Amino acid sequence: MNYYEQNRQNFLEGLQTFLRIPSISTLTEHKPDIQCAAEFVRNELRAAGLANAELIEGEGNPLVYAEWTGAPGKPTLLLYGHYDVQPPDPLDAWKSPPFEPAIRGDDIFARGSSDDKGQIYILMKAVEGLLKSRGRLPVNVKFLIEGEEETGGEHIEAYVRSKPPRLRADAAVICDTEMFAPDLPTLCVGLRGIVYAELHVEGANHDLHSGVYGGAAPNPIQAIAEILSTLKDRDGHIRIPDFYKRVVQPAAKEREAWARLPFDVAEYTHKEMGSKELVGEPEVELFERLWARPTLEVHGIRGGFTAEGAKTVIPARAVAKISTRLVFDQRPDEAFAQLQKAVKDSCPRGVTAEVKLIHLAAPSLVNPDNPFIRAAADAMKQVFGKETVYIRSGGSIPIVGLFDQYLGIPSVMMGFGLPDDNLHAPNEKFHLPNFFRGIEAVARYLEVLGA
Amino acid sequence: MNYYEQNRQNFLEGLQTFLRIPSISTLTEHKPDIQCAAEFVRNELRAAGLANAELIEGEGNPLVYAEWTGAPGKPTLLLYGHYDVQPPDPLDAWKSPPFEPAIRGDDIFARGSSDDKGQIYILMKAVEGLLKSRGRLPVNVKFLIEGEEETGGEHIEAYVRSKPPRLRADAAVICDTEMFAPDLPTLCVGLRGIVYAELHVEGANHDLHSGVYGGAAPNPIQAIAEILSTLKDRDGHIRIPDFYKRVVQPAAKEREAWARLPFDVAEYTHKEMGSKELVGEPEVELFERLWARPTLEVHGIRGGFTAEGAKTVIPARAVAKISTRLVFDQRPDEAFAQLQKAVKDSCPRGVTAEVKLIHLAAPSLVNPDNPFIRAAADAMKQVFGKETVYIRSGGSIPIVGLFDQYLGIPSVMMGFGLPDDNLHAPNEKFHLPNFFRGIEAVARYLEVLGA
Numbered sequence: 001m002n003y004y005e006q007n008r009q010n011f012l013e014g015l016q017t018f019l020r021i022p023s024i025s026t027l028t029e030h031k032p033d034i035q036c037a038a039e040f041v042r043n044e045l046r047a048a049g050l051a052n053a054e055l056i057e058g059e060g061n062p063l064v065y066a067e068w069t070g071a072p073g074k075p076t077l078l079l080y081g082h083y084d085v086q087p088p089d090p091l092d093a094w095k096s097p098p099f100e101p102a103i104r105g106d107d108i109f110a111r112g113s114s115d116d117k118g119q120i121y122i123l124m125k126a127v128e129g130l131l132k133s134r135g136r137l138p139v140n141v142k143f144l145i146e147g148e149e150e151t152g153g154e155h156i157e158a159y160v161r162s163k164p165p166r167l168r169a170d171a172a173v174i175c176d177t178e179m180f181a182p183d184l185p186t187l188c189v190g191l192r193g194i195v196y197a198e199l200h201v202e203g204a205n206h207d208l209h210s211g212v213y214g215g216a217a218p219n220p221i222q223a224i225a226e227i228l229s230t231l232k233d234r235d236g237h238i239r240i241p242d243f244y245k246r247v248v249q250p251a252a253k254e255r256e257a258w259a260r261l262p263f264d265v266a267e268y269t270h271k272e273m274g275s276k277e278l279v280g281e282p283e284v285e286l287f288e289r290l291w292a293r294p295t296l297e298v299h300g301i302r303g304g305f306t307a308e309g310a311k312t313v314i315p316a317r318a319v320a321k322i323s324t325r326l327v328f329d330q331r332p333d334e335a336f337a338q339l340q341k342a343v344k345d346s347c348p349r350g351v352t353a354e355v356k357l358i359h360l361a362a363p364s365l366v367n368p369d370n371p372f373i374r375a376a377a378d379a380m381k382q383v384f385g386k387e388t389v390y391i392r393s394g395g396s397i398p399i400v401g402l403f404d405q406y407l408g409i410p411s412v413m414m415g416f417g418l419p420d421d422n423l424h425a426p427n428e429k430f431h432l433p434n435f436f437r438g439i440e441a442v443a444r445y446l447e448v449l450g451a
Numbered sequence: 452m453n454y455y456e457q458n459r460q461n462f463l464e465g466l467q468t469f470l471r472i473p474s475i476s477t478l479t480e481h482k483p484d485i486q487c488a489a490e491f492v493r494n495e496l497r498a499a500g501l502a503n504a505e506l507i508e509g510e511g512n513p514l515v516y517a518e519w520t521g522a523p524g525k526p527t528l529l530l531y532g533h534y535d536v537q538p539p540d541p542l543d544a545w546k547s548p549p550f551e552p553a554i555r556g557d558d559i560f561a562r563g564s565s566d567d568k569g570q571i572y573i574l575m576k577a578v579e580g581l582l583k584s585r586g587r588l589p590v591n592v593k594f595l596i597e598g599e600e601e602t603g604g605e606h607i608e609a610y611v612r613s614k615p616p617r618l619r620a621d622a623a624v625i626c627d628t629e630m631f632a633p634d635l636p637t638l639c640v641g642l643r644g645i646v647y648a649e650l651h652v653e654g655a656n657h658d659l660h661s662g663v664y665g666g667a668a669p670n671p672i673q674a675i676a677e678i679l680s681t682l683k684d685r686d687g688h689i690r691i692p693d694f695y696k697r698v699v700q701p702a703a704k705e706r707e708a709w710a711r712l713p714f715d716v717a718e719y720t721h722k723e724m725g726s727k728e729l730v731g732e733p734e735v736e737l738f739e740r741l742w743a744r745p746t747l748e749v750h751g752i753r754g755g756f757t758a759e760g761a762k763t764v765i766p767a768r769a770v771a772k773i774s775t776r777l778v779f780d781q782r783p784d785e786a787f788a789q790l791q792k793a794v795k796d797s798c799p800r801g802v803t804a805e806v807k808l809i810h811l812a813a814p815s816l817v818n819p820d821n822p823f824i825r826a827a828a829d830a831m832k833q834v835f836g837k838e839t840v841y842i843r844s845g846g847s848i849p850i851v852g853l854f855d856q857y858l859g860i861p862s863v864m865m866g867f868g869l870p871d872d873n874l875h876a877p878n879e880k881f882h883l884p885n886f887f888r889g890i891e892a893v894a895r896y897l898e899v900l901g902a
Contacts, residue, residue: 192662196761205725209875210748211643211846214776215687215731215740217724221749221771225679234677234799236666273668274656274767279801280666289666297661298672299764300755305772310647310809312774312846313750316725320672321756323763325665348685350730358761395662395763424660 003133004440007125011439012108012432014044015121018083019101019110025061025084025151034147037083038062041120041145048128050143052166060155061147065166068131069140074450075372076140078169078409079127080399081120081176082149085112086424093426106432113430114421119175120145122416122435126442138450142169149176152359153398160402171372172403175442177415180391181262182431185380185441187373188413190291190392191400193326193363195336198356199224199343202317207304210312218350220318221303227353228320230346231339232296236280236289238324240342243294246329248365250292254390258287261389272419291392294335296324321358325394332360362401365392366410372449376412379445383437414445454584455891458576462890463559463883465495466572469534470552470561476512476535476602485598488534489513492571492596499579501594503617511606512598516617519582520591525901526823527591529620529860530578531850532571532627533600536563537875544877557883564881565872570626571596573867573886577893589901593620600627603810604849611853622823623854626893628866631842632713633882636831636892638824639864641742641843642851644777644814646787649807650675650794653768658755661763669801671769672754678804679771681797682790683747687731687740689775691793694745697780699816701743705841709738712840723870742843745786747775772809776845783811813852816843817861823900827863830896834888865896 023037024030038055045066046053053066061084069076088098088111096102098111108118123143130137144167146156160167179186203218210217232238250258265286269275280289289295303318305311326335340355347353366373368390377388393413400411416438422428474488475481489506496517497504504517512535520527539549539562547553549562559569574594581588595618597607611618630637654669661668683689701709716737720729731740740746754769756762777786791806798804817824819841828839844864851862867889873879 194662194763196763203726208724209846210746210750210774211645211776211844213724213741214746214748214845215744216729216737218726218728218730219748221752222679222683224752225676225749226685228673228676229680232673273659273664275654275669275801276803277669277801278667279669279799286667290664293666295661295665297665297670297763297765298676298755299661299762300757300766301672301675301752301769302757304749304751306751306753306770310772310774311750312645312647312748314748315751318752319757321761323661323761325662348730350726350728352727393662394665395660 003129004443007129008436011125015108015118015435016101018117018121019112020099022099023084023147024087025148026087034061034084038064038147041083042066044124045143048124049131050127056159058155058159063156063159064143064145066143067141067166068127068137070136071138071140071450074139075171076142076169078167078172078403079123079141079143080145080172080174081123082116082146083120084147084150085115085117086150088426090426095427107429108432109427109429111428113428114417115423115428116149116176118430118435119416122438122442123173123175125439126446129439129443130446138447142167156399157402160406163406167407169407169409171409172411174397174400174411174413175415176397177393177413178417178419179415179434180389182418183384183386184262185384185386185388186415187376187380187388187390188393188415189368189373189390190328190365191363191397192394193330193332193361193401194323194396195326195332195339195360196323196358197336197339198358199227199320199322200317200354200356201227201351203314203351204316207316208314210314213314217314219314220351221315223348223351223353224301224303224318224320226348227343227346228298231342235282238294238296240338243335243338246331247294248328250288255285255288257390261287261391290394292327294324294326294330296322298322325396326363328363328365330363332362336360361396361398362405364400364404364411370410372410372412375448376414376445379448380414380441383441383444414442454580455894458580459887462576466559466569466886467552469568469572470563471550473550474535474598475538476599477538485512485535489515489598492534493517495575496594499575500582501578507610509606509610514607514610515594515596517594518592518617519578519588521587522589522591522901525590526621527593527619529618529623529854530574530592530594531596531623531625532574533567533597534571535598535601536566536568537601541877546878558880559883560878560880562879564879565868566874566879567600567627569881569886570867573889573893574624574626576890577897580890580894581897589898593618607850608853611857614857618858620858620860622860623862625848625851625862625864626866627848628844628864629868629870630866630885631840633869634835634837635713636835636837636839637866638827638831638839638841639844639866640819640824640841641779641816642814642848643845644781644783644812644852645774645847646777646783646790646811647774647809648787648790649809650678650771650773651768651805651807652678652802654765654802655767658767659765661765664765668765670765671802672766674799674802674804675752675754675769675771677799678794678797679749682793686733689745689747691789694786694789697782698745699779701739706736706739708841712738712842741845743778745775745777745781747773749773776847777814779814779816781814783813787811812847812849813856815851815855815862821861823861823863826899827865827896830899831865831892834892834895865893
């Protein structure tokens with residue numbers, strides 16, 4: 001029995017201790033818990049045998065750093081994840097309390113179990129296992145674990161932008177993604193970027209009576225509807241000029257691999273999404289729509305009178321939150337400028353429209369022939385006993401773009417979550433077989449890479 | 452000096468007493484004030500010499516009834532108004548407390564001064580003056596004053612629908628409208644009707660992550676924008692099939708009279724409306740757009756995430772409050788059915804849309820050649836010394852349709868408010884010269900009609 005088999009119970013108990021810390025980064029009253037979680041990670045890394053384990057304090061929540069650099073001439077990996085978690089509300093939807101980890105069947109239920117404490121614990125325990133059983137690692141590693149991923153990650157962004165020498169590495173490993181299906185080893189090789197903005201529309205400088213002024217007064221809600229329906233057509237095509245200009249089509253080989261993924265469209269549509277049907281560009285296959293096509297979505301809208309009953313007001317203003325997801329090789333700055341121009345051009349008479357940027361992130365695409373990806377695919381295949389599949393994600397992980405831009409390194413997105421893990425929702429869970437196999441897969445990855 | 456000249460100070464003091472009662476019908480804690488205001492009206496009518504002055508109690512706030520029917524063979528007028536008022540908020544925007552009437556210059560400031568206590572007090576004092584100075588009236592009158600005008604008027608609607616014999620009359624006089632300009636005697640001869648509804652759009656049965664599902668998930672906010680922009684074009688034309696079918700164009704004579712109304716379009720646009728420009732059907736003149744064309748307006752919209760910051764959610768539902776103002780000879784039921792069908796037909800894939808009716812009212816149009824209107828125009832002209840103008844109102848007064856439909860009588864809309872009276876807003880006022888001339892004009896009207 002090897003170290004990993006011997007220590008399963010220890011790993012599980014350690015994870016439970018970690019999950020009991022309510023390190024919710026959006027709520028300031030949890031500041032002490034944030035500190036506690038950061039120290040827990042540092043102490044575990046130090047106990048595992050890593051050097052220079054410390055908190056990097058700054059304006060936001062502390063970063064945790066630790067390293068082992070005893071393999072000169074071998075590659076250096078930057079291991080990333082986050083110790084902060086989403087708020088647990090609504091609390092009454094949880095079957096067991098969110099910060100009292102409960103094991104039911106093969107799953108452990110707790111806020112942060114999958115996103116991302118369970119996953120960074122995999123990285124930590126994989127490294128611990130190699131160091132404890134052999135006294136050394138096959139490659140060099142540097143841990144960088146943050147505590148603001150759920151609130152924007154401003155601290156780590158500033159830190160990475162400053163290009164500190166200690167972050168020099170050959171590749172990053174991000175353990176914050178999903179496997180496509182249970183038991184199916186998966187690597188994520190592409191992410192969409194995002195431009196998130198607010199659309200503010202103003203008409204008259206005060207609310208007006210719709211009887212007295214209807215027929216002469218501009219209506220900002222009608223105008224926002226006009227603008228939104230101009231930006232995207234009914235089939236999901238974005239109508240912003242030149243918006244698709246830089247979009248790189250997926251290679252035929254990648255498309256064919258996607259078509260072979262095990263997938264039940266009815267289950268996905270009705271059960272997972274809770275929808276009557278799938279929409280979006282009809283001439284584009286589903287995975288390409290989700291992973292390789294930009295989208296434009298309205299996240300929220302507000303204007304005028306919305307309480308019970310009737311009020312005949314023409315409101316003075318309306319606001320919508322919108323974002324566009326970008327794909328390789330779109331540029332966030334350019335996309336935002338295109339969006340601004342399209343809104344200006346489609347703005348009806350009588351109102352003014354302004355687009356305010358909230359945040360942006362670049363899309364990323366990693367070549368699967370990259371040796372760091374190939375080694376990860378090999379390691380995953382060995383541990384799970386199945387061919388590793390390559391997917392992309394429709395979501396955005398800004399750190400990947402930052403690592404690329406400021407550190408010049410590719411990211412290996414090796415994740416062990418599952419699509420039904422209830423991320424950001426009640427009853428978040430982590431699949432324990434993935435937890436244990438994840439630890440072994442990461443250890444194997446370091447071995448393959450160092451061989 | 453006649454009775455009216457002698458009693459100016461009494462009238463003013465009586466009005467102040469009336470205005471001090473905070474008879475806010477939307478707030479249940481003001482129920483005692485509602486009762487107090489109803490009793491004040493009844494007592495004043497009784498003291499003026501009217502018979503059968505009483506409260507008609509029912510499920511809602513009491514109606515006040517009183518009559519004088521001592522002129523057999525002469526016409527009978529039903530005098531309508533309301534004693535309830537809007538809430539005064541925001542309180543800190545008032546220069547003097549809303550229920551402590553303050554006279555500044557020629558105006559009296561108080562909630563309800565113009566809408567509608569000042570105006571019904573005109574009716575009451577006109578009748579009182581004739582009875583006190585001559586012992587009789589030239590025509591028969593029946594007062595019907597309600598206390599739910601600001602909250603839907605359900606009680607009076609049920610009462611009128613029951614066609615009580617005591618409401619038999621030849622015409623109604625409604626003292627709840629405006630003069631087109633100061634010193635310009637004005638009769639309102641048309642009102643728009645209304646269909647007020649909620650548009651509910653639902654997509655998936657739960658909120659979805661826009662990164663994970665964007666490109667496949669239906670978006671109810673985008674869908675509601677599509678629907679709204681399909682129902683009306685950018686130039687303000689309603690695109691609901693057959694919607695304009697029954698619209699009766701104003702006669703050339705009426706249009707010409709509107710073109711002669713004293714009107715400063717720049718002042719109206721920038722100062723009164725606070726708008727950069729006027730919008731609406733470009734080929735239609737302004738007064739026709741406001742008074743003789745149907746409109747479709749969104750009053751409020753709500754959906755998804757609207758708090759500060761960014762949340763990348765595709766919401767499960769969105770709702771908008773919409774209304775269409777109807778003109779003669781449109782039918783509210785038919786218009787609602789047309790709206791429902793148009794929404795159904797324009798609903799994008801993947802979502803369901805439902806239109807729920809909140810309330811409706813028929814449009815009305817009175818022929819100015821009607822003898823009751825002609826007499827009113829004569830009386831107004833005599834008192835104000837200027838030719839009476841005929842306007843319509845873009846708003847809706849449901850009681851006019853009810854009087855027409857259930858009592859079979861036309862309404863004479865003889866009002867003494869001004870466009871800048873701040874109805875439903877802070878610093879509501881009533882122009883005192885209009886108050887005193889209004890009393891004389893109503894008295895003169897009864898004389899002209901009884902001659």
